[in-house]
Amino acid sequence: MRMEQTGKVKKDFIVCKDVMEEFPKADEGMFRVAENLNFTVKENEFLVLFGPGQCGKTSILNMIAGFDLPTSGSITVDGQEVKGPGAERGMVFQTTCLFPWLTVMGNVEYGPKVRGVGKKERRKKAQHYIDLVGLQGFENHFPVKISGGMKQRVGIARAYCNEPVVMLMDEPFGHLDAQTRYLMQEDLMKIWEREKRTVIFVTNNIEEALYLADRILVLTNCPTKVKAEYKIDLPRPRDYTDPDFLKLRKEISEVVDHTL
Protein backbone atom coordinates (compact mmCIF):
# COMPACT_ATOMS: atom_id res chain seq x y z
CA MET A 1 0.00 0.00 0.00
CA ARG A 2 1.09 3.51 -0.66
CA MET A 3 2.55 5.36 2.33
CA GLU A 4 1.38 8.63 3.73
CA GLN A 5 3.69 11.30 2.47
CA THR A 6 3.65 13.57 5.47
CA GLY A 7 6.28 13.32 8.15
CA LYS A 8 7.79 10.00 7.12
CA VAL A 9 11.05 9.22 5.48
CA LYS A 10 10.37 7.90 2.00
CA LYS A 11 11.37 4.29 1.71
CA ASP A 12 13.21 2.54 -1.07
CA PHE A 13 10.39 1.41 -3.28
CA ILE A 14 12.27 -0.26 -6.10
CA VAL A 15 15.55 -2.03 -5.41
CA CYS A 16 17.86 -3.35 -8.13
CA LYS A 17 20.56 -5.40 -6.45
CA ASP A 18 23.66 -6.76 -8.24
CA VAL A 19 21.67 -7.19 -11.42
CA MET A 20 23.40 -8.92 -14.31
CA GLU A 21 21.73 -9.85 -17.57
CA GLU A 22 23.07 -11.89 -20.47
CA PHE A 23 21.58 -12.98 -23.78
CA PRO A 24 22.90 -15.76 -26.00
CA LYS A 25 24.46 -14.16 -29.07
CA ALA A 26 23.32 -15.17 -32.55
CA ASP A 27 26.62 -16.91 -33.36
CA GLU A 28 28.05 -18.10 -30.05
CA GLY A 29 28.88 -16.88 -26.57
CA MET A 30 26.88 -14.51 -24.43
CA PHE A 31 26.13 -10.85 -24.80
CA ARG A 32 26.18 -9.05 -21.47
CA VAL A 33 23.63 -6.24 -21.34
CA ALA A 34 24.05 -5.20 -17.73
CA GLU A 35 26.33 -5.99 -14.82
CA ASN A 36 26.86 -4.79 -11.24
CA LEU A 37 23.71 -2.81 -11.60
CA ASN A 38 22.67 -1.36 -8.26
CA PHE A 39 20.17 1.38 -7.68
CA THR A 40 17.07 2.18 -5.70
CA VAL A 41 14.06 4.35 -6.39
CA LYS A 42 12.12 6.11 -3.66
CA GLU A 43 8.37 6.17 -3.52
CA ASN A 44 6.87 8.85 -5.77
CA GLU A 45 10.29 9.74 -7.09
CA PHE A 46 10.75 10.67 -10.75
CA LEU A 47 13.88 8.80 -11.75
CA VAL A 48 15.41 9.24 -15.19
CA LEU A 49 17.72 6.62 -16.67
CA PHE A 50 19.94 8.54 -19.03
CA GLY A 51 22.54 7.03 -21.31
CA PRO A 52 23.78 6.70 -24.85
CA GLY A 53 21.65 4.96 -27.48
CA GLN A 54 21.60 1.14 -27.32
CA CYS A 55 23.24 1.17 -23.89
CA GLY A 56 20.70 -1.17 -22.32
CA LYS A 57 18.32 1.33 -20.75
CA THR A 58 15.32 -0.42 -22.20
CA SER A 59 16.67 -3.78 -21.03
CA ILE A 60 16.64 -2.47 -17.47
CA LEU A 61 13.07 -1.29 -17.88
CA ASN A 62 12.06 -4.63 -19.37
CA MET A 63 13.46 -6.39 -16.32
CA ILE A 64 11.54 -4.16 -13.94
CA ALA A 65 8.45 -4.71 -16.09
CA GLY A 66 9.03 -8.45 -15.84
CA PHE A 67 9.29 -9.14 -19.57
CA ASP A 68 12.83 -10.40 -18.99
CA LEU A 69 14.33 -11.67 -15.77
CA PRO A 70 17.88 -10.87 -14.61
CA THR A 71 20.44 -13.62 -15.17
CA SER A 72 21.59 -12.98 -11.61
CA GLY A 73 20.77 -10.49 -8.90
CA SER A 74 17.32 -9.37 -7.93
CA ILE A 75 14.76 -6.66 -8.53
CA THR A 76 12.08 -5.94 -5.97
CA VAL A 77 9.15 -3.55 -6.20
CA ASP A 78 7.49 -2.67 -2.91
CA GLY A 79 9.25 -5.64 -1.31
CA GLN A 80 8.01 -8.15 -3.88
CA GLU A 81 10.48 -9.78 -6.25
CA VAL A 82 9.61 -9.18 -9.90
CA LYS A 83 8.76 -12.51 -11.56
CA GLY A 84 6.71 -11.39 -14.58
CA PRO A 85 4.53 -8.60 -15.93
CA GLY A 86 1.89 -7.29 -13.55
CA ALA A 87 -0.76 -4.63 -13.37
CA GLU A 88 0.83 -2.91 -10.36
CA ARG A 89 3.52 -1.71 -12.78
CA GLY A 90 2.34 0.35 -15.73
CA MET A 91 4.30 0.86 -18.92
CA VAL A 92 4.29 3.57 -21.55
CA PHE A 93 5.96 2.34 -24.72
CA GLN A 94 8.02 4.28 -27.25
CA THR A 95 5.89 2.88 -30.07
CA THR A 96 2.69 3.58 -28.03
CA CYS A 97 1.45 -0.01 -28.51
CA LEU A 98 -2.16 1.11 -28.50
CA PHE A 99 -4.73 -1.52 -29.45
CA PRO A 100 -5.75 -0.34 -32.93
CA TRP A 101 -9.19 -2.01 -32.84
CA LEU A 102 -10.18 -0.16 -29.67
CA THR A 103 -11.17 3.49 -29.47
CA VAL A 104 -9.37 5.95 -27.21
CA MET A 105 -11.90 5.08 -24.49
CA GLY A 106 -11.50 1.35 -25.18
CA ASN A 107 -7.74 1.60 -24.81
CA VAL A 108 -7.82 3.62 -21.61
CA GLU A 109 -10.37 1.36 -19.91
CA TYR A 110 -8.65 -1.86 -21.06
CA GLY A 111 -6.67 -2.41 -17.84
CA PRO A 112 -9.60 -2.02 -15.43
CA LYS A 113 -11.75 -4.08 -17.81
CA VAL A 114 -9.50 -7.15 -17.85
CA ARG A 115 -9.13 -6.84 -14.10
CA GLY A 116 -12.88 -7.06 -13.72
CA VAL A 117 -13.83 -3.49 -12.80
CA GLY A 118 -17.51 -2.82 -13.58
CA LYS A 119 -18.41 -0.85 -16.67
CA LYS A 120 -19.77 2.25 -14.95
CA GLU A 121 -16.85 2.59 -12.59
CA ARG A 122 -14.14 1.99 -15.21
CA ARG A 123 -15.77 4.39 -17.68
CA LYS A 124 -15.76 7.09 -15.05
CA LYS A 125 -12.14 6.43 -14.20
CA ALA A 126 -11.12 6.30 -17.87
CA GLN A 127 -12.91 9.57 -18.54
CA HIS A 128 -11.00 11.16 -15.66
CA TYR A 129 -7.67 10.19 -17.20
CA ILE A 130 -8.73 11.07 -20.73
CA ASP A 131 -9.59 14.54 -19.42
CA LEU A 132 -6.32 14.66 -17.49
CA VAL A 133 -4.24 14.12 -20.63
CA GLY A 134 -6.38 16.64 -22.54
CA LEU A 135 -8.16 14.28 -24.92
CA GLN A 136 -11.78 15.05 -24.08
CA GLY A 137 -13.80 14.88 -27.29
CA PHE A 138 -11.63 12.13 -28.79
CA GLU A 139 -13.05 9.24 -26.74
CA ASN A 140 -14.56 7.51 -29.78
CA HIS A 141 -11.64 7.97 -32.17
CA PHE A 142 -9.60 5.00 -33.27
CA PRO A 143 -5.80 5.33 -32.82
CA VAL A 144 -5.25 5.40 -36.60
CA LYS A 145 -7.11 8.72 -36.75
CA ILE A 146 -5.13 10.68 -34.16
CA SER A 147 -1.66 12.26 -34.18
CA GLY A 148 1.53 10.82 -32.68
CA GLY A 149 1.42 13.14 -29.68
CA MET A 150 -2.22 12.28 -29.02
CA LYS A 151 -1.46 8.56 -29.27
CA GLN A 152 1.20 8.93 -26.61
CA ARG A 153 -1.28 10.82 -24.42
CA VAL A 154 -3.61 7.84 -24.75
CA GLY A 155 -0.67 5.59 -23.79
CA ILE A 156 -0.09 7.64 -20.64
CA ALA A 157 -3.80 7.71 -19.76
CA ARG A 158 -4.05 3.95 -20.33
CA ALA A 159 -1.14 3.28 -17.97
CA TYR A 160 -2.46 5.73 -15.35
CA CYS A 161 -6.02 4.39 -15.51
CA ASN A 162 -4.85 0.99 -14.30
CA GLU A 163 -3.60 2.75 -11.11
CA PRO A 164 -0.14 1.18 -11.04
CA VAL A 165 2.22 2.03 -8.18
CA VAL A 166 5.11 2.32 -10.65
CA MET A 167 5.12 3.90 -14.08
CA LEU A 168 7.76 2.69 -16.50
CA MET A 169 8.30 5.00 -19.44
CA ASP A 170 10.45 3.80 -22.31
CA GLU A 171 11.47 6.88 -24.32
CA PRO A 172 7.79 7.72 -24.72
CA PHE A 173 8.50 10.94 -26.60
CA GLY A 174 11.34 9.57 -28.72
CA HIS A 175 9.32 9.52 -31.95
CA LEU A 176 7.75 12.96 -31.56
CA ASP A 177 8.86 16.17 -33.23
CA ALA A 178 10.72 18.66 -31.04
CA GLN A 179 7.81 21.04 -30.49
CA THR A 180 5.35 18.30 -29.52
CA ARG A 181 8.02 16.82 -27.32
CA TYR A 182 8.41 20.00 -25.23
CA LEU A 183 4.66 20.21 -24.85
CA MET A 184 4.40 16.57 -23.79
CA GLN A 185 7.16 17.01 -21.21
CA GLU A 186 5.35 20.01 -19.75
CA ASP A 187 2.05 18.14 -19.62
CA LEU A 188 3.61 15.00 -18.18
CA MET A 189 5.02 17.11 -15.32
CA LYS A 190 1.60 18.63 -14.65
CA ILE A 191 -0.01 15.20 -14.63
CA TRP A 192 2.64 13.73 -12.38
CA GLU A 193 2.38 16.63 -9.92
CA ARG A 194 -1.38 16.10 -9.72
CA GLU A 195 -1.20 12.31 -9.49
CA LYS A 196 2.12 11.30 -8.00
CA ARG A 197 3.55 7.95 -8.93
CA THR A 198 6.95 6.37 -8.76
CA VAL A 199 8.27 6.88 -12.28
CA ILE A 200 11.24 5.41 -14.09
CA PHE A 201 11.70 7.30 -17.32
CA VAL A 202 14.21 6.26 -19.95
CA THR A 203 15.64 8.79 -22.38
CA ASN A 204 18.75 9.62 -24.36
CA ASN A 205 17.85 13.30 -24.42
CA ILE A 206 19.67 15.32 -21.75
CA GLU A 207 17.26 18.26 -21.80
CA GLU A 208 14.32 15.95 -21.33
CA ALA A 209 16.12 14.24 -18.44
CA LEU A 210 16.86 17.54 -16.72
CA TYR A 211 13.39 18.93 -17.27
CA LEU A 212 11.65 15.93 -15.71
CA ALA A 213 13.89 14.26 -13.15
CA ASP A 214 14.11 14.32 -9.39
CA ARG A 215 17.22 12.29 -9.91
CA ILE A 216 19.20 11.21 -12.97
CA LEU A 217 21.23 8.03 -13.24
CA VAL A 218 23.82 8.23 -15.99
CA LEU A 219 24.40 4.77 -17.45
CA THR A 220 27.48 3.43 -19.22
CA ASN A 221 27.61 1.60 -22.53
CA CYS A 222 26.97 -2.16 -22.55
CA PRO A 223 27.33 -3.95 -20.23
CA THR A 224 25.55 -1.09 -18.55
CA LYS A 225 25.93 0.05 -14.99
CA VAL A 226 25.41 3.29 -13.12
CA LYS A 227 28.21 5.70 -13.93
CA ALA A 228 27.03 8.79 -12.11
CA GLU A 229 24.07 10.06 -10.17
CA TYR A 230 22.65 13.58 -10.07
CA LYS A 231 19.99 14.85 -7.74
CA ILE A 232 18.17 17.65 -9.51
CA ASP A 233 16.84 20.25 -7.09
CA LEU A 234 15.87 22.92 -9.61
CA PRO A 235 12.39 24.31 -8.93
CA ARG A 236 9.55 23.21 -11.23
CA PRO A 237 8.40 24.05 -13.82
CA ARG A 238 11.94 24.18 -15.07
CA ASP A 239 13.33 26.55 -17.62
CA TYR A 240 15.50 25.11 -20.38
CA THR A 241 17.53 28.35 -20.50
CA ASP A 242 18.06 28.80 -16.77
CA PRO A 243 21.85 29.11 -16.06
CA ASP A 244 21.76 26.30 -13.47
CA PHE A 245 19.92 24.09 -15.95
CA LEU A 246 22.53 24.79 -18.61
CA LYS A 247 25.38 24.21 -16.20
CA LEU A 248 24.03 20.77 -15.28
CA ARG A 249 23.37 20.05 -18.93
CA LYS A 250 27.03 20.69 -19.74
CA GLU A 251 28.28 18.74 -16.75
CA ILE A 252 26.21 15.63 -17.48
CA SER A 253 26.94 15.76 -21.19
CA GLU A 254 30.63 15.51 -20.39
CA VAL A 255 30.12 12.46 -18.19
CA VAL A 256 28.10 10.38 -20.59
CA ASP A 257 29.77 7.82 -22.88
CA HIS A 258 29.61 8.60 -26.53
CA THR A 259 28.71 6.11 -29.19
CA LEU A 260 28.46 6.39 -32.91
Added chain:
Amino acid sequence: MQTKTPAQERRDKIVFGTLAVFLFLVIWYLVTKLTAFGEIFPDPVTVLANIGDKFVNPLGKVTLAGHILVSIRRVMAAFVVAAAGGIVLGVTMGWYPVVEAIFKPIIEFLRPIPPIAWIPISILWYGFSEMSKYFLIFLASFFVITISVYSGVKSVDPMLIRAARMLGAKDNQLFTTIIIPSVVPYIFSGLQVALGNSWASIVAAEMVQSNMGVGWIIITGQQSSNMVQIVTGIVCIAVVGMLLVMIMRGLENKLCAWNKQGR
Protein backbone atom coordinates in the same frame (compact mmCIF):
# COMPACT_ATOMS: atom_id res chain seq x y z
CA MET B 1 -5.28 20.90 -59.67
CA GLN B 2 -7.98 21.40 -57.11
CA THR B 3 -8.33 18.70 -54.49
CA LYS B 4 -11.72 17.04 -54.35
CA THR B 5 -13.75 16.30 -51.27
CA PRO B 6 -14.44 12.63 -50.50
CA ALA B 7 -18.10 13.15 -51.48
CA GLN B 8 -17.07 14.54 -54.86
CA GLU B 9 -14.66 11.66 -55.42
CA ARG B 10 -17.36 9.13 -54.59
CA ARG B 11 -19.76 10.87 -56.97
CA ASP B 12 -17.13 10.90 -59.75
CA LYS B 13 -16.57 7.19 -59.28
CA ILE B 14 -20.27 6.44 -59.65
CA VAL B 15 -20.71 8.76 -62.65
CA PHE B 16 -17.66 7.50 -64.56
CA GLY B 17 -18.34 3.88 -63.63
CA THR B 18 -21.91 4.06 -64.93
CA LEU B 19 -20.78 5.80 -68.09
CA ALA B 20 -18.12 3.15 -68.72
CA VAL B 21 -20.61 0.29 -68.35
CA PHE B 22 -23.06 2.05 -70.65
CA LEU B 23 -20.32 2.68 -73.21
CA PHE B 24 -19.27 -0.98 -73.04
CA LEU B 25 -22.87 -2.06 -73.77
CA VAL B 26 -23.11 0.40 -76.68
CA ILE B 27 -19.86 -0.86 -78.23
CA TRP B 28 -20.97 -4.47 -77.72
CA TYR B 29 -24.26 -3.65 -79.43
CA LEU B 30 -22.63 -1.84 -82.36
CA VAL B 31 -20.00 -4.54 -82.92
CA THR B 32 -22.63 -7.30 -83.05
CA LYS B 33 -24.89 -5.24 -85.32
CA LEU B 34 -22.28 -3.82 -87.71
CA THR B 35 -19.76 -6.68 -88.03
CA ALA B 36 -19.74 -10.41 -88.67
CA PHE B 37 -19.21 -10.92 -84.93
CA GLY B 38 -22.99 -10.63 -84.66
CA GLU B 39 -23.34 -14.00 -86.42
CA ILE B 40 -21.49 -15.84 -83.66
CA PHE B 41 -22.39 -13.74 -80.61
CA PRO B 42 -25.71 -12.27 -79.42
CA ASP B 43 -26.20 -8.53 -78.91
CA PRO B 44 -26.76 -7.17 -75.37
CA VAL B 45 -30.39 -6.28 -75.95
CA THR B 46 -31.25 -9.88 -76.82
CA VAL B 47 -29.30 -11.16 -73.80
CA LEU B 48 -30.94 -8.72 -71.39
CA ALA B 49 -34.36 -9.51 -72.84
CA ASN B 50 -33.65 -13.22 -72.39
CA ILE B 51 -32.56 -12.66 -68.79
CA GLY B 52 -35.80 -10.77 -68.11
CA ASP B 53 -37.83 -13.47 -69.84
CA LYS B 54 -36.20 -16.34 -67.95
CA PHE B 55 -36.94 -14.69 -64.63
CA VAL B 56 -40.60 -15.22 -65.52
CA ASN B 57 -40.61 -18.32 -67.71
CA PRO B 58 -38.73 -21.36 -66.47
CA LEU B 59 -35.48 -22.52 -68.05
CA GLY B 60 -35.47 -26.26 -67.59
CA LYS B 61 -37.04 -27.04 -64.22
CA VAL B 62 -37.00 -23.57 -62.64
CA THR B 63 -36.66 -19.87 -63.53
CA LEU B 64 -33.34 -18.05 -63.69
CA ALA B 65 -33.79 -16.84 -60.12
CA GLY B 66 -34.26 -20.47 -59.10
CA HIS B 67 -31.01 -21.52 -60.74
CA ILE B 68 -29.12 -18.68 -59.12
CA LEU B 69 -30.56 -19.53 -55.71
CA VAL B 70 -29.67 -23.19 -56.12
CA SER B 71 -26.04 -22.27 -56.86
CA ILE B 72 -25.87 -19.75 -54.02
CA ARG B 73 -27.39 -22.23 -51.58
CA ARG B 74 -24.82 -24.85 -52.56
CA VAL B 75 -21.97 -22.38 -52.06
CA MET B 76 -23.28 -21.04 -48.77
CA ALA B 77 -23.95 -24.42 -47.15
CA ALA B 78 -20.40 -25.63 -47.68
CA PHE B 79 -18.79 -22.21 -47.33
CA VAL B 80 -20.15 -21.67 -43.83
CA VAL B 81 -18.83 -25.06 -42.71
CA ALA B 82 -15.45 -24.40 -44.35
CA ALA B 83 -15.25 -20.93 -42.80
CA ALA B 84 -16.03 -22.19 -39.31
CA GLY B 85 -13.59 -25.08 -39.65
CA GLY B 86 -10.90 -22.96 -41.28
CA ILE B 87 -11.08 -20.26 -38.62
CA VAL B 88 -10.88 -22.78 -35.79
CA LEU B 89 -8.01 -24.74 -37.36
CA GLY B 90 -6.16 -21.56 -38.43
CA VAL B 91 -6.34 -20.08 -34.94
CA THR B 92 -5.28 -23.27 -33.16
CA MET B 93 -2.47 -23.79 -35.66
CA GLY B 94 -1.21 -20.29 -35.02
CA TRP B 95 -1.52 -20.58 -31.25
CA TYR B 96 -0.33 -24.14 -30.49
CA PRO B 97 3.03 -25.16 -32.01
CA VAL B 98 2.08 -28.85 -31.85
CA VAL B 99 -1.07 -28.32 -33.92
CA GLU B 100 1.01 -26.24 -36.32
CA ALA B 101 3.62 -28.99 -36.67
CA ILE B 102 0.94 -31.59 -37.42
CA PHE B 103 -1.32 -29.73 -39.82
CA LYS B 104 0.87 -27.24 -41.63
CA PRO B 105 2.64 -29.72 -43.97
CA ILE B 106 -0.66 -31.41 -44.86
CA ILE B 107 -2.34 -28.12 -45.64
CA GLU B 108 0.62 -26.78 -47.59
CA PHE B 109 0.46 -29.99 -49.64
CA LEU B 110 -3.28 -29.89 -50.36
CA ARG B 111 -3.65 -26.14 -50.82
CA PRO B 112 -2.14 -25.74 -54.33
CA ILE B 113 -4.49 -28.36 -55.83
CA PRO B 114 -7.13 -26.43 -57.83
CA PRO B 115 -10.68 -27.31 -56.68
CA ILE B 116 -11.73 -28.51 -60.13
CA ALA B 117 -9.09 -31.24 -59.95
CA TRP B 118 -11.30 -32.80 -57.28
CA ILE B 119 -14.39 -32.94 -59.51
CA PRO B 120 -13.81 -36.50 -60.78
CA ILE B 121 -13.39 -37.75 -57.22
CA SER B 122 -16.47 -35.88 -56.05
CA ILE B 123 -18.55 -37.45 -58.83
CA LEU B 124 -17.27 -40.97 -58.19
CA TRP B 125 -17.91 -40.60 -54.48
CA TYR B 126 -21.12 -38.62 -54.36
CA GLY B 127 -22.56 -38.85 -57.91
CA PHE B 128 -25.40 -36.45 -58.66
CA SER B 129 -26.07 -35.58 -55.04
CA GLU B 130 -25.71 -32.16 -53.46
CA MET B 131 -22.89 -33.62 -51.41
CA SER B 132 -20.63 -33.68 -54.48
CA LYS B 133 -21.00 -29.88 -54.71
CA TYR B 134 -20.51 -29.29 -50.99
CA PHE B 135 -17.36 -31.39 -51.09
CA LEU B 136 -15.88 -29.19 -53.81
CA ILE B 137 -16.87 -25.89 -52.25
CA PHE B 138 -15.43 -27.01 -48.97
CA LEU B 139 -12.09 -27.79 -50.59
CA ALA B 140 -12.17 -24.54 -52.54
CA SER B 141 -12.52 -22.44 -49.39
CA PHE B 142 -11.25 -24.37 -46.37
CA PHE B 143 -7.51 -24.24 -47.07
CA VAL B 144 -7.51 -20.60 -48.15
CA ILE B 145 -9.31 -19.55 -44.97
CA THR B 146 -7.16 -21.74 -42.73
CA ILE B 147 -3.88 -20.39 -44.09
CA SER B 148 -5.05 -16.78 -43.96
CA VAL B 149 -6.22 -17.04 -40.34
CA TYR B 150 -3.08 -18.93 -39.36
CA SER B 151 -0.81 -16.25 -40.81
CA GLY B 152 -2.98 -13.67 -39.01
CA VAL B 153 -2.30 -15.28 -35.63
CA LYS B 154 1.39 -15.52 -36.52
CA SER B 155 1.59 -11.80 -37.26
CA VAL B 156 -0.02 -10.53 -34.06
CA ASP B 157 2.25 -7.74 -32.80
CA PRO B 158 4.16 -9.19 -29.80
CA MET B 159 4.39 -5.68 -28.33
CA LEU B 160 0.59 -5.54 -28.09
CA ILE B 161 0.70 -8.80 -26.16
CA ARG B 162 3.27 -7.22 -23.83
CA ALA B 163 1.12 -4.14 -23.39
CA ALA B 164 -1.91 -6.28 -22.56
CA ARG B 165 0.03 -8.42 -20.09
CA MET B 166 1.36 -5.28 -18.44
CA LEU B 167 -2.23 -4.07 -18.01
CA GLY B 168 -3.13 -7.30 -16.25
CA ALA B 169 -4.60 -9.51 -19.01
CA LYS B 170 -4.51 -13.25 -18.30
CA ASP B 171 -3.87 -15.86 -21.01
CA ASN B 172 -7.52 -16.42 -21.89
CA GLN B 173 -8.09 -12.66 -21.97
CA LEU B 174 -5.06 -12.21 -24.24
CA PHE B 175 -6.72 -14.64 -26.59
CA THR B 176 -10.12 -12.96 -26.67
CA THR B 177 -9.04 -9.32 -26.45
CA ILE B 178 -5.80 -9.28 -28.46
CA ILE B 179 -5.41 -12.36 -30.68
CA ILE B 180 -8.97 -12.53 -32.01
CA PRO B 181 -9.34 -8.81 -32.89
CA SER B 182 -5.88 -8.83 -34.51
CA VAL B 183 -6.92 -11.75 -36.67
CA VAL B 184 -10.29 -10.39 -37.85
CA PRO B 185 -8.87 -8.58 -40.93
CA TYR B 186 -7.06 -11.79 -41.93
CA ILE B 187 -10.28 -13.76 -41.52
CA PHE B 188 -12.00 -11.37 -43.89
CA SER B 189 -9.31 -11.45 -46.53
CA GLY B 190 -9.41 -15.26 -46.35
CA LEU B 191 -13.21 -15.32 -46.61
CA GLN B 192 -13.17 -12.99 -49.61
CA VAL B 193 -10.69 -15.08 -51.61
CA ALA B 194 -12.45 -18.28 -50.55
CA LEU B 195 -15.86 -17.00 -51.62
CA GLY B 196 -14.50 -16.09 -55.06
CA ASN B 197 -12.91 -19.55 -55.34
CA SER B 198 -16.14 -21.20 -54.25
CA TRP B 199 -18.28 -19.36 -56.74
CA ALA B 200 -15.90 -20.24 -59.57
CA SER B 201 -15.83 -23.88 -58.47
CA ILE B 202 -19.60 -24.30 -58.20
CA VAL B 203 -19.95 -23.16 -61.80
CA ALA B 204 -17.34 -25.69 -62.88
CA ALA B 205 -18.96 -28.46 -60.86
CA GLU B 206 -22.43 -27.72 -62.24
CA MET B 207 -21.07 -27.73 -65.77
CA VAL B 208 -19.75 -31.23 -65.28
CA GLN B 209 -22.56 -32.82 -63.35
CA SER B 210 -25.91 -31.30 -62.42
CA ASN B 211 -29.50 -30.67 -63.42
CA MET B 212 -29.79 -27.15 -62.02
CA GLY B 213 -27.72 -24.06 -61.26
CA VAL B 214 -25.92 -21.36 -63.24
CA GLY B 215 -23.25 -23.78 -64.48
CA TRP B 216 -26.02 -26.03 -65.81
CA ILE B 217 -27.45 -23.07 -67.80
CA ILE B 218 -24.17 -22.62 -69.61
CA ILE B 219 -23.53 -26.28 -70.35
CA THR B 220 -27.07 -26.96 -71.62
CA GLY B 221 -26.71 -23.81 -73.74
CA GLN B 222 -23.63 -25.36 -75.31
CA GLN B 223 -25.37 -28.71 -75.82
CA SER B 224 -28.25 -27.03 -77.67
CA SER B 225 -26.00 -24.50 -79.45
CA ASN B 226 -27.97 -21.73 -77.77
CA MET B 227 -25.48 -18.85 -77.58
CA VAL B 228 -28.01 -16.50 -75.97
CA GLN B 229 -28.47 -18.94 -73.10
CA ILE B 230 -24.68 -19.33 -72.62
CA VAL B 231 -24.16 -15.58 -72.42
CA THR B 232 -27.16 -15.30 -70.09
CA GLY B 233 -25.45 -17.77 -67.75
CA ILE B 234 -22.15 -15.92 -67.95
CA VAL B 235 -23.75 -12.57 -67.13
CA CYS B 236 -25.55 -14.10 -64.14
CA ILE B 237 -22.29 -15.61 -62.84
CA ALA B 238 -20.53 -12.26 -63.15
CA VAL B 239 -23.27 -10.25 -61.46
CA VAL B 240 -23.77 -12.69 -58.57
CA GLY B 241 -20.01 -13.05 -58.06
CA MET B 242 -19.68 -9.29 -57.91
CA LEU B 243 -22.53 -8.96 -55.42
CA LEU B 244 -21.07 -11.64 -53.15
CA VAL B 245 -17.73 -9.83 -53.04
CA MET B 246 -19.49 -6.51 -52.39
CA ILE B 247 -21.42 -7.97 -49.47
CA MET B 248 -18.20 -9.34 -47.95
CA ARG B 249 -16.47 -5.98 -48.38
CA GLY B 250 -19.36 -4.14 -46.79
CA LEU B 251 -19.22 -6.49 -43.82
CA GLU B 252 -15.46 -6.02 -43.55
CA ASN B 253 -15.71 -2.23 -43.67
CA LYS B 254 -18.22 -2.35 -40.83
CA LEU B 255 -16.27 -4.73 -38.62
CA CYS B 256 -12.75 -3.49 -39.38
CA ALA B 257 -13.30 0.27 -39.44
CA TRP B 258 -10.29 0.65 -37.16
CA ASN B 259 -8.07 -0.93 -39.78
CA LYS B 260 -8.83 1.60 -42.50
CA GLN B 261 -6.19 4.25 -42.95
CA GLY B 262 -7.03 7.91 -43.45
CA ARG B 263 -10.64 8.90 -43.84
